[in-house]
Amino acid sequence: MSNGPNNPRREPIALGRSGDKPEDGWPITADCRHCKVRGQGLFSVLRGRDLDQLVPPVRAGVFPRKTLLYREGQRADAVLAVREGTVKLVKHASDGEERIVRVLGRGAAIGLEALTHGVYWHTAEALSSVDLCRIPLAVFDALKPRHAGLSERMIHQWQGHLRCADHWLVELSTGPVHERVRRLLVFLSEINGSNGQRLQLPSTADLAKVLGTTRESVSRAVAELKRSGALARVGPHTYDCDLGALS
DSSP: OOOOTTSOBOSOOOOBGGGOOOTTSSOEEOOGGGOTTTTTSGGGGOOTHHHHTOSSOOEEEEEOTTOEEEOTTBBOOEEEEEEESOEEEEEEOTTOOEEEEEEEOTTOEEOTTHHHHSBOSSEEEESSOEEEEEEEHHHHHHHTTTOHHHHHHHHHHHHHHHHHHHHHHHHSSSSOHHHHHHHHHHHHHHHHTOTTSEEEOOOHHHHHHHHTSOHHHHHHHHHHHHHHTSEEEEETTEEEEOHHHHO
16 A cells, blocks of 8 residues: 555654665755755755754765655655755555656755645655755744745745656657657756766666656667767766757
8 A cells, every 4th residue: 555645654764775774864964055056955045144053953965876765655854955966756556556756856855745744745766876965844944934035945946846747747758768768868967967968877667667668668769879879878877978969
């Protein structure tokens, strides 16, 4: 049975590969004043003391690919901000089938539903190595009465999620598979801020789940892009990407 919003998981979810909790999941106190995605993030409207005196503090950490961040239906106590890398959001159908409904990257806030519903709507997992900040809900409770701009930033983030969902429906769910693979790679390049340079790709299985097709179809499309020179493998799951050729 799926752990949806009406069936919340009460126990904490271990944060780590294959369910193993790291020795120190969030080892760093984040320096929000000098954050590399400060202009894109939720706290771009904050200044001076508000950034230096966040209580409880915002924590940060870097986690490997396939790290489970939280589960669908889990009670929520924080919003996560992506500084580098990509995260997939997954929904589970009543028959247990997994479908990737969104991929978010640099500058995105995930788990925003925690602010109004108290549970996570999706399962979130790292698609690549990710650099994240963990923002406890208590931080928002303390800041919102003093900063109307923070609410505006939260709305801006929601709008970004809606644009992503529209893109998902229009660009990634229609047309021949090889064209959808091209569009997905361009999209991943955009949300990573890589400008068509080096790109860390999800697994073939994840690409297939995003596009609602088979692994074989995705493998053929990726092989075609390699032959054309649009993709050049430089390491595990890592490619140099010719954005012009993909477009």
